Amino acid sequence: MTVTRVIRYKTHPECADENERLIRDVFAELAEQQPPGLRYAAFRLDDGVSFVHVAVTEGAANPLSASAAFGKFQAGIQDRCVEGPAAAGAAIAGSYQFMPE
Numbered sequence: 001m002t003v004t005r006v007i008r009y010k011t012h013p014e015c016a017d018e019n020e021r022l023i024r025d026v027f028a029e030l031a032e033q034q035p036p037g038l039r040y041a042a043f044r045l046d047d048g049v050s051f052v053h054v055a056v057t058e059g060a061a062n063p064l065s066a067s068a069a070f071g072k073f074q075a076g077i078q079d080r081c082v083e084g085p086a087a088a089g090a091a092i093a094g095s096y097q098f099m100p101e
Contacts, residue, residue, distance in 0.1 A: 008051070038062075039055070
């Protein structure tokens with residue numbers, strides 16, 4: 001079963017760079033470990049403080065839950081945020097070379 005989640009949030013301005021650093025740490029760990037069943041992207045929006053993550057998982061387990069870097073990222077997310085995080089399920093309506101449909 002494929003599950004797609006979109007997570008949106010806005011950080012305090014003074015926390016945005018630290019938030020991005022923590023995200024980059026997650027992707028560095030994922031590149032090292034290459035967990036199967038995960039497609040994941042994170043975006044920092046033009047306002048500099050808003051972020052959007054898109055995670056697509058295959059199967060019952062979410063590989064991010066086993067990531068130490070992701071755990072560290074999540075540990076302080078509420079303190080870094082002004083709004084959110086707000087997660088929603090999503091279905092691909094269309095894509096071009098973004099992810100397999």
